[in-house]
Amino acid sequence: MAKTAQDSVQVEELLYQALETELGGIQIYETAIRCAVNDDLRAEWSEYLGQTRTHRKVLMHVFESLGLDPDTATPGRAVVAHIGSSLVKAMEMALAAGDARAAELVAGECVVLAETKDHMNWELIGHVAKHGKGPEVDILQAAFDAVEQDEDHHLYHTQGWTRELWIQSLGFPAVLPPPEEIKQVETAIGASRAEQAREQMLKKN
Numbered sequence: 001m002a003k004t005a006q007d008s009v010q011v012e013e014l015l016y017q018a019l020e021t022e023l024g025g026i027q028i029y030e031t032a033i034r035c036a037v038n039d040d041l042r043a044e045w046s047e048y049l050g051q052t053r054t055h056r057k058v059l060m061h062v063f064e065s066l067g068l069d070p071d072t073a074t075p076g077r078a079v080v081a082h083i084g085s086s087l088v089k090a091m092e093m094a095l096a097a098g099d100a101r102a103a104e105l106v107a108g109e110c111v112v113l114a115e116t117k118d119h120m121n122w123e124l125i126g127h128v129a130k131h132g133k134g135p136e137v138d139i140l141q142a143a144f145d146a147v148e149q150d151e152d153h154h155l156y157h158t159q160g161w162t163r164e165l166w167i168q169s170l171g172f173p174a175v176l177p178p179p180e181e182i183k184q185v186e187t188a189i190g191a192s193r194a195e196q197a198r199e200q201m202l203k204k205n
Helices: 008-035 039-066 075-097 100-131 136-169 188-196 198-204
Strands: none
Touching: 008 039, 008 075, 008 100, 039 100, 039 136, 075 100, 100 136, 136 188, 188 198
């Protein structure tokens, strides 16, 4: 497949939104950790917080390499910041309500929402790197390679944690840690297979 000249303005917009997503992600994980009741989940999110800080550094290197100002404001970036701060406020509301288990569920859902955007950002950066033209594609490819596996892990594993914690809250047997964690899922296909295997895991337990 022939490579295509990318829309450089929109690529920059993607990068601004990606940086804002990582900045918001740091605050989201800091708050989610406060909501975590399950010790394994708290440890998992603490690891993700460290990785998210690293992802911010990776993007800052991209900005420096491409000569972009990381403080540039765009309408799209403002929306991303608003969504991130709203997720933090949602968790703080849940904490203030005084039900620790409910707050943990809210935190799981907020992390999944944030990581869905984050995961898409990096998939798009990878798409530009693979199909685009110009010297910037090598910079984007290096950043994508450094982050991709972490992003897959964050999304699919937190989806599994949140599903199983919800199942537990409903009074049904849950697989904790979730199948995604046990099977070290890193892909959408792997996540689907892990979820399908949960009934067998319950029988073994």
